[in-house]
Amino acid sequence: MLLAVVVLAAGCKTQTARDTAEEPPMDTGSSSGGVSTGGVATVDADRQSGSSMGAAGPEGTLAAQRVIYFDFDSSDIRTEYVDVIAAHGRFLASNATVRVRLxxxxxxxxxxxxxxxxxxxxxxxxxxxxxxxxVQESQVSTVSYGEERPAALGNDENAWSKNRRVEIVYIN
Known part of the structure; x- marks a missing residue:
């Protein structure tokens, strides 16, 4: 079933034409089967322990991770985050009154x-x-902040890799 999530995510990727000089493609590490297995896997401490953790969120190692990181110019879920998303999915499916904002x-x-x-x-x-x-559709809302709310400041790959993310915010 987890493999189906990765396959679906890869199949749903859309590409938008744009000026390549504006955002040059970069090779940020090794990849396997089109899904990167490298990259940043840490989460800021305040992101893990702040109000977004709330009493409504799941406990446990995987579910406690609230940030999913992405490769450059990609919306594909990395293999290393499939289990994290599955843990959140199991919690939400078992708790129909809990909602999240992605x-x-x-x-x-x-x-x-x-x-x-x-x-x-x-x-x-x-x-x-x-x-x-x-998870029920009514439990999940999405918003995009683009580049407006960086997690890390800087003009290098280390900072950029921390900013390419989806944060899972539990709503009480």
């Missing part, structure tokens, strides 16, 4: 309009994966 983010490269769209595609990809786990 907040899509990008790094600063690319136009504002393109980044809003990419952040939305990332949030929608995670949404579809949750729905495949049995």
């Amino acid at each position: 907040e899509g983010h990008t790094d600063e490269r690319g136009s504002r309009e393109y980044n809003i769209g990419l952040g939305e595609r990332r949030a929608q990809t995670v949404r579809r994966a949750l729905l495949l786990q049995g």
Whole structure:
């Protein structure tokens, strides 16, 4: 079933034409089967322990992780996050009154309009994966902030990789 989530996410990717000089493609590491297995896997401490954790959120190692990171110019879910999303999906499917907001983010490269769209595609990809786990549509909302709310400041791959994300925010 988890493989189906990855396959569905990969199959749903859409590509928008844009000026390539504005956001040059970068090879950010090794990949396997079109799904990157490398990258940032840490979460800021305040992101894990703040009000977004709330009493409504699930406990446990995987479900405690509230940030899903993405590769450059991609809305595909990395293999390393499939189990994390599945854990959130199981919790939400078992708790029909709990709701989440999926907040899509990008790094600063690319136009504002393109980044809003990419952040939305990332949030929608995670949404579809949750729905495949049995989560009700009414439990999930999405928003894209594009490049407007960076998690890390800087003009290097380390900062950019922390900004390409979807945050799972539980709503009480």
